[in-house]
Amino acid sequence: MMASSSASCSSSSANINPQVKHDVFVSFRGEDTRDNFTSHLHAALCRKNIETFVDDQLKRGGEISTSLLDAIEGSKISIIVFSERYASSRWCLDELVKILDCKKKYGQIVIPVFYRVGSSNVRRQKGTFGTEFWKLKKNYKEKFQRWRVALTEAANLSGFDSHVIRPESKLIEEISNEVLRCLDDTFQSENKSLVGVESCIKKIESLLGTRFVVTCKLGIWGIGGIGKTTITGALFKKYSRHFEGAYFAQNVREAEKMGMSAHLRQELLSTLLNDGNVKIIPNIGLNFESKRLTHKKVLIVFDDVTDRKQIEFLIGELDSFASGSLIIITTRDKQVLINCWADKIYEVKELADADALKLFSRCAFRQDHPVACYMELTYKIIKYAQGVPLALKVLGLFLSARRKEEWESAITKLETVPHMEIQDVLKISYDGLDYVEQAMFLDIACYFVGANKDFVINYFDASDFFPEIGLGRLVDKSLITISCNKIRMHDLLQDMGRKIDREAAINNPGKCRRLWHHKDVNEGTEAIEGILLDMSKVNEIHLNSSTFKKMPRLRFLKFHGENKFKISHFEGEAFTELRYLYWDGYPSKSLPPVIRLDTLISLQLHESKVEQLWDGVPNLVNLKEIDLSYSRQLKKLPDLSQARNLENLLLKACSSLVETHSSIQYLSKLVTLDMRLCKNLNRLPSSLCELISLQKLYLSGCSNLRRIPESIINLSKLELLHLKNCSKLLSLPELPCNLFSVGNELKGIAEDALQKIQQKATSWWMKLKEETDYKYKPSCGGIYFPGSEIPKWFRFSSMGSSIEFKPQSDWINNEYLGIAFCAVVAFQDHHDEDVGFQLRCRIRFKIPSHEWYVRTIDYVESDHLFMGYHFFRGDKGGSRQDFEKVLFKIYFYNHTGAMRCCGVKKCGIRLLTAGDDFVGINLRSQQNFNSNEEEEPHPKRLKYSC
Numbered sequence: 001m002m003a004s005s006s007a008s009c010s011s012s013s014a015n016i017n018p019q020v021k022h023d024v025f026v027s028f029r030g031e032d033t034r035d036n037f038t039s040h041l042h043a044a045l046c047r048k049n050i051e052t053f054v055d056d057q058l059k060r061g062g063e064i065s066t067s068l069l070d071a072i073e074g075s076k077i078s079i080i081v082f083s084e085r086y087a088s089s090r091w092c093l094d095e096l097v098k099i100l101d102c103k104k105k106y107g108q109i110v111i112p113v114f115y116r117v118g119s120s121n122v123r124r125q126k127g128t129f130g131t132e133f134w135k136l137k138k139n140y141k142e143k144f145q146r147w148r149v150a151l152t153e154a155a156n157l158s159g160f161d162s163h164v165i166r167p168e169s170k171l172i173e174e175i176s177n178e179v180l181r182c183l184d185d186t187f188q189s190e191n192k193s194l195v196g197v198e199s200c201i202k203k204i205e206s207l208l209g210t211r212f213v214v215t216c217k218l219g220i221w222g223i224g225g226i227g228k229t230t231i232t233g234a235l236f237k238k239y240s241r242h243f244e245g246a247y248f249a250q251n252v253r254e255a256e257k258m259g260m261s262a263h264l265r266q267e268l269l270s271t272l273l274n275d276g277n278v279k280i281i282p283n284i285g286l287n288f289e290s291k292r293l294t295h296k297k298v299l300i301v302f303d304d305v306t307d308r309k310q311i312e313f314l315i316g317e318l319d320s321f322a323s324g325s326l327i328i329i330t331t332r333d334k335q336v337l338i339n340c341w342a343d344k345i346y347e348v349k350e351l352a353d354a355d356a357l358k359l360f361s362r363c364a365f366r367q368d369h370p371v372a373c374y375m376e377l378t379y380k381i382i383k384y385a386q387g388v389p390l391a392l393k394v395l396g397l398f399l400s401a402r403r404k405e406e407w408e409s410a411i412t413k414l415e416t417v418p419h420m421e422i423q424d425v426l427k428i429s430y431d432g433l434d435y436v437e438q439a440m441f442l443d444i445a446c447y448f449v450g451a452n453k454d455f456v457i458n459y460f461d462a463s464d465f466f467p468e469i470g471l472g473r474l475v476d477k478s479l480i481t482i483s484c485n486k487i488r489m490h491d492l493l494q495d496m497g498r499k500i501d502r503e504a505a506i507n508n509p510g511k512c513r514r515l516w517h518h519k520d521v522n523e524g525t526e527a528i529e530g531i532l533l534d535m536s537k538v539n540e541i542h543l544n545s546s547t548f549k550k551m552p553r554l555r556f557l558k559f560h561g562e563n564k565f566k567i568s569h570f571e572g573e574a575f576t577e578l579r580y581l582y583w584d585g586y587p588s589k590s591l592p593p594v595i596r597l598d599t600l601i602s603l604q605l606h607e608s609k610v611e612q613l614w615d616g617v618p619n620l621v622n623l624k625e626i627d628l629s630y631s632r633q634l635k636k637l638p639d640l641s642q643a644r645n646l647e648n649l650l651l652k653a654c655s656s657l658v659e660t661h662s663s664i665q666y667l668s669k670l671v672t673l674d675m676r677l678c679k680n681l682n683r684l685p686s687s688l689c690e691l692i693s694l695q696k697l698y699l700s701g702c703s704n705l706r707r708i709p710e711s712i713i714n715l716s717k718l719e720l721l722h723l724k725n726c727s728k729l730l731s732l733p734e735l736p737c738n739l740f741s742v743g744n745e746l747k748g749i750a751e752d753a754l755q756k757i758q759q760k761a762t763s764w765w766m767k768l769k770e771e772t773d774y775k776y777k778p779s780c781g782g783i784y785f786p787g788s789e790i791p792k793w794f795r796f797s798s799m800g801s802s803i804e805f806k807p808q809s810d811w812i813n814n815e816y817l818g819i820a821f822c823a824v825v826a827f828q829d830h831h832d833e834d835v836g837f838q839l840r841c842r843i844r845f846k847i848p849s850h851e852w853y854v855r856t857i858d859y860v861e862s863d864h865l866f867m868g869y870h871f872f873r874g875d876k877g878g879s880r881q882d883f884e885k886v887l888f889k890i891y892f893y894n895h896t897g898a899m900r901c902c903g904v905k906k907c908g909i910r911l912l913t914a915g916d917d918f919v920g921i922n923l924r925s926q927q928n929f930n931s932n933e934e935e936e937p938h939p940k941r942l943k944y945s946c
Contacts, residue, residue: 001332002817006139006158010249011076011352019070019073019228020074020075020076021051021071021074021075022051022052022053022071022074022075022076022319023050023051023052023054023075023076023077023179023183023241024045024052024075024076024077024079024080024179025044025052025053025071025072025077025078025079025099026038026041026042026052026053026054026056026078026079026080026083026811027072027081027092027095027099028079028080028083028086028092028463029083029085029086029089029092030055030082031085031090032085032086032115033081033816034085034382035485037115037168037172038054038079038160040168040169040175040640041081041172041174041175043910044062044172044173044175044176044938045176045179046874047244048176048179048180048241048242049240049241049243049245050176050183050241051182053631055068055071056175056571058746063100064091064094064095067484068095071099072095072098072099072102073098073102073106074257075102075108076108076109076182076183076186077109077110077179077182077183078102078103078108078109078110078111079111079112079113079175079179080096080099080110080111080112080134080154080171081113081115081286082113082114082115082117082122082129082154082155083116083117084116084117084128084132085128085129085132085328085668086117086129086130086872087122087125087129087130087132087133087136087147087151088132088135088420088911089139090136091566092144093143093147093150093151093241094143095135096147096150096151096154096840096911097146097150099154100150100153100154103504103617105374106756107199109182109186110157111157111159111160111175111178111179112153112154112155112157112159112160113159113160113162113171113175114159114160114161114162114163115162116163117129118161118163119155119159119161119930120155122151122154122155123151123152123155123156125148125153126152132153132266133147133836144359147299159179160175163804176368176536180241180242181758183241184579186237187284194230194234195351195355195358195359195362195389196227196351196352196359196389197227197230197231198235200227200231200346200348201234201235201238201938202344204218204220204235205347207346213320213321214272214324214466214572215319215322215324215325215327215339215341216325216327216343216344216471217325217327217329217342217343217344218316218327218328218329218342218344218345218346219328219330219331219334219336219337219342219344219345220232220328220329220330220331220346220348221330221331221332221333221334221337221345221346221347221348221349221478222332222347222349222478223332223426223429223478223479223490223493224332224390224425224426224429225347225388225389225390225422225425225426226348226350226388226390226430226478227348227389227390228303228304228330228331228348228466229250229303229304229330230389232248232301232303232328232330232851232916233248233301235328236248236285236299236301236328239299239326239569240299242296242299243297243298243299243324243325243326244296244297244322245271245272245273245274245296245297245298245299246271246297246298246299246401246906247267247268247271247272247295247300247301248300248301248303249264249300249301249302249303249314249746250301250304251303251304252264252302252303252304252305252306252310252311252314253304253306253428253829254304256310257324257340261310261314262280262459263390264314265277265279265280265313265314265315268300268315269315272293272296272300273293273296275692275757279619282729282934283563285602288743291320292317293318293320293322294321294322294478294685295322296321296322296325297321297322297324297325298321298322298325298326299325299326299327299328300315300325300326300327300328301328301330301694302327302329302330304330304331304332305329305331305336305340306329306331306333306411306909307333307336307338308336308340310849311329311340313640316555318340318341319341320721323817325434327534329342329780331434332428332429332477332478333429333432333476333477333478333761334475334476334477335473335476342692347360347478348643349387350387350388351387351388351389351392352387353382353387355387355754356382356383356385356387357369357370357378359386359389359393360381360382360393360395360396361378361396362396363392363393363395363396363397363400364378364395364396364397364399364400365400366927367470370803373404373509374407376403376405376406377408377411378543380411381395381396381399381411381486381943383413384491384492386490386491386492388422388490390422390425390490390658391419391422392873394421394422395410395417395419395422398419398495398793414437416433417499417919418492418495418496418499422492423495423496423499426492426493426496427496427500429477429478429479430479430496430500432477433473433474433477436466436470437470437473437474439465440467440470440471441461441474441479441480441497442497442500442501442513442529442880442884443479443514443556444456444474444487444497444735445493445494445496445497445498445501446497446501446514446530446532446557447492447514447516447530447532447556448487449484449487449488449489450487450488451487452485452486452487453471453482453485453486453487454485455590455601455602455624455855456471456487457471458601458602458624459556459579459580459601459602461580462579462599462622463555463603468580468719469671470697471487471610478777479493480493481643482815484892491816498516500941501513501514501516501543501700506535509894511527512525512527512528512667513523513528513529513530513628513665514528514530514532515528515530515531515532516531516532516533517535519533521843525550525551526551526552526553527552527553527558528553529553529554529555529577530552530554530555530556530557531551531554531556531557531558531559532556532558532560533558533559533560533561534560534561535559535560535561535584536561537693541596544554547594548575548594552575552576552577553577554575554577554590555578555579555580556577556578556579556580557578557580557581557582557932558580558581558583559582559583559584560582565639568648569907574597575594575595575599576596577599578595578596578599578600578601578756579599579600579601579602579622580600580601581595581600581602581603581604581605581609582602582604582606583604583605583606584606584607585606585607585608586605586608586609586610587608587609588609588610589609589610589611589612589633590610590612590613590614591610591613592612597614597618597619597620597623598618598619599621599622600620600622600623601621601622601623601624601625602623602624602625602626602627602689602739603625603626603627604626605627605628605631606625606627606628606629606630606631607629607630607631607632608628608630608631608633608634608944609631609633609782609867610631610633610634611633611634611635612634612636613628613637613638614638616639617641617642618642619642620642620643620646620943621642621644622645622646622647623643623645623646623870624645624646624647625646625647625650626640626646626648626649626650627648627650628652628654629650629651629653629654629674631651632653632654632655632656633653633656634651634657635652635656635657635658636655636657636658636661637657637660637661637664638661639661640661640663640667640802641661641663641665641666644668644669645669646669646670647669647671647672647693648665648670648672648674649664649667649670649672649673649674650672650674651674651675651678651699652674652676652677652678653676653678654675654676654678654679655677655678655679655680657675657678657681658681658682659681659682659683660675660682660683660684660685660915661777662685662686663686664685665685665686665688665689665690665691666690667690668691668692668693669693669861670691670693670694671693671694671695671696672694672696672698673691673697673734674696674697674698675698675699675702676698676700676701676702677701677702678698678702679704680703681702681704681705682704682705682706683705683706683707684708684709685709686709687709687711688711688712688714688715691715691836692715692717692737693717694717694718695717695720696718696720697718697721697722698720698722699716699721699722699723699726700722700724700725700726701721701724701725701726702726703725703726703727704728705726705728705729706729707729707730707731708726708728708732708733708836709733710731710733710734712733712735712736713733713734713736714736715736716736718736722745726866732796734807753928759827764793769874783866783867783868784825784864784866784867785861785864785865786864787863787864787865787931788824788863788865788905788927789824789865789906790822790907790908791822791867791908794820794821794822794908794909795908795909795910795911796908796909797822797906797908797909798906798907798908799905799906800904800905800906800907801823801889801890801904801907802888802890802907803887803891803902803907803908803909804887805890811816818869818870818912819843819869819870819888819909819910819911820867820868820909820910820912821841821864821867821868821869821870821907821908821909821913822866822867822868822889822907822908822909822911823865823890823904823905823906823907823908824864824865824866824904824905824907825863825864825865825866825903825904825905825907826863826864826903826904826905841868841870841888841889841890842888842889842890842923843870843887843888863905869912879942886907888907890904890907904927
């Protein structure tokens with residue numbers, strides 16, 4: 001029981017003592033308590049891994065030592081053990097004054113313990129305690145009054161009374177627990193200098209759930225320099241005291257490399273078992289020591305692990321610890337955590353911009369924000385480092401106190417020569433790859449950052465690189481990420497990869513495999529496998545006509561940016577290995593003979609001068625993509641009958657193209673056919689029946705197009721059909737049932753065509769209803785087509801973009817699944833035909849709120865009807881009472897934020913339950929808000945907003 005109601009852990013100082021070395025300093029009179037209470041308290045604190053300073057020297061005469069004063073100042077908490085003769089020692093009294101000074105200066109926590117003496121006697125200096133104290137007044141007049149004030153101040157603090165808490169074992173346990181609580185409370189203020197760490201720890205704590213109840217193996221994973229060790233160190237510091245044994249095995253990889261693993265194992269076991277005589281017996285190994293550990297609740301950190309065997313050497317089996325133990329493993333390789341059967345895995349991400357700015361500023365300017373005149377340069381460094389703490393620290397310290405001219409020079413240098421200290425740390429992950437994985441990493445760094453994952457897999461597969469397992473390894477190593485089906489790589493890692501590749505070329509010019517700098521393009525050798533040039537960075541480039549003659553092994557060729565090439569033709573033997581050809585502004589009328597078509601998987605000639613690709617019927621078995629967008633001189637397509645694996649045919653803005661080749665209709669694996677803005681195109685193939693894989697058909701801007709083949713009904717996988725500005729299109733055939741986006745502006749189309757579209761929407765809803773297993777249904781979907789009325793089936797409707805309503809009891813009493821919604825969409829201003837607008841929805845119940853992205857729609861000139869659905873799955877949260885009021889809102893959004901130029905005239909909503917009848921949708925009727933029809937009554941309370 002505390003001596004007073006005030007919190008003992010409270011402090012008033014905002015200053016943090018940078019010299020902290022101990023958790024606790026214990027002030028006591030040795031002759032009173034050294035061999036009893038204080039010794040037991042010290043032992044209890046040590047058992048809880050609390051770093052405790054106890055002076056072992058008898059306090060007799062002389063001045064208090066400087067080392068003792070330093071020990072007081074270097075502690076987070078001071079415990080003052082007031083005994084009956086405490087005040088007879090001027091040494092103890094000087095300690096007390098110093099302790100209270102540190103409380104004022106640094107906010108040090110002070111916990112008084114009244115051991116067999118009343119707090120009032122200490123406060124007023126009465127009784128035996130006071131008698132001993134007053135004896136000092138005669139000889140120490142200058143200090144006496146200061147001591148009196150200190151005794152009174154300390155006695156007024158919340159503390160522990162041995163007369164109240166009995167027996168002593170209970171008193172000591174409660175003091176120990178209070179110290180632990182106070183140390184936990186100081187953790188946040190201690191780690192203010194560790195930028196971004198606190199939020200990571202909160203996420204990890206949330207991931208762990210119930211703390212230390214069962215044994216848990218936690219994996220912390222990320223690229224080198226991302227802060228894994230820093231975060232784990234902070235975790236260890238915060239929680240080590242809650243375990244019977246704790247050890248931080250730092251840099252396991254380096255210990256193994258330096259032959260120090262055995263020493264690390266000895267230290268680890270000695271610390272955990274609190275036994276300096278631990279010996280590993282030959283032929284028996286860790287069996288005996290591991291058995292001893294099974295009875296201890298321990299916290300162990302294995303830092304920078306590259307193989308499970310490293311941990312097994314150090315500690316034995318990972319599942320042999322007492323319940324409640326926590327094993328933390330940090331690594332750059334996610335597969336290591338999988339092999340160690342990690343229960344939870346936390347991936348360390350880059351710092352947010354605000355934290356990155358703060359960390360860099362502290363290193364460069366010794367404050368939390370940059371100096372004003374360095375602001376622009378600072379943001380360039382922040383952009384370069386991209387949230388990697390190592391890079392921010394290294395560059396901040398490197399640039400600190402340097403002139404602006406030096407900053408500018410350093411930033412320019414970083415564009416071509418990455419900083420060595422940063423690169424050395426990052427390269428460790430690369431060094432752990434095998435030869436094929438290293439080649440894939442370098443190819444991605446040089447060519448494929450931002451590329452489509454499926455294309456990269458096809459490319460590596462054609463190069464015999466085993467892409468599925470290879471890309472998986474690169475992801476596990478944190479060297480790449482894959483999001484939205486795109487290959488991503490941190491800029492620092494890309495710089496490292498290109499540096500490795502360039503150094504290899506400098507050291508072995510004849511073995512250079514990749515060219516990506518314009519100065520090197522004419523220096524090709526037989527070893528060259530890939531070329532990528534960004535022409536936006538040069539004024540003009542002259543290619544020797546014989547340049548490619550030296551590169552028979554060329555697999556990858558990409559020239560992008562403005563056409564600045566001076567070359568009329570290729571010379572040399574055919575490229576027998578070429579897989580990928582991308583050339584912005586390709587200057588010739590046809591492909592040269594040196595291009596072997598049977599090896600290509602992707603052919604992309606944007607804004608080319610091609611009139612005809614090739615003659616005859618070549619072998620195109622490997623070709624999966626043809627992109628001739630904006631090739632305005634292309635007059636006809638070649639025979640593609642041998643392109644049996646073609647998936648994408650992109651012909652956007654090929655304005656001279658009059659008709660497609662009949663071979664297109666036999667491309668059974670074609671997924672996307674894009675012929676937008678082919679304004680002279682007047683007909684499609686007569687039959688589309690065999691395009692069984694086609695999902696997207698873009699015909700917007702084909703202003704000369706008169707009809708769509710009736711066979712389009714057979715395209716069962718078709719989802720998108722865009723018909724904007726097809727001004728001569730007079731009718732539509734029956735459409736396939738999977739279609740969920742039908743053209744935007746459909747001027748001139750007959751009424752019966754619109755009815756077909758609306759009938760198609762009914763079948764879309766019917767299909768949704770037929771899929772009875774809602775658990776596996778896509779979470780959202782939608783369809784839009786010309787229209788201006790909200791169908792009757794949508795129970796609640798209003799003008800504007802939002803509805804607020806109170807659900808009926810018949811819905812609340814059913815198991816709900818989600819919502820169906822509808823909106824009349826209108827655009828106020830004209831926009832470029834290629835601009836897409838994200839349609840988003842938000843529904844807010846009494847407490848939980850849900851927001852979701854539905855899809856992107858194009859600019860439309862007339863009113864269109866958008867219908868969609870969203871299933872809540874398991875994310876609804878809350879109880880039935882949370883649905884007393886519902887607010888639904890639908891709006892548009894793009895990269896600039898919410899859009900004002902497009903909006904919603906009307907909207908409607910229906911709450912979906914398992915028993916909903918989708919058949920009742922009538923797309924031709926309007927839901928009149930004032931309707932008196934009994935079958936769908938409206939709630940009385942409704943609000944509208946635009």
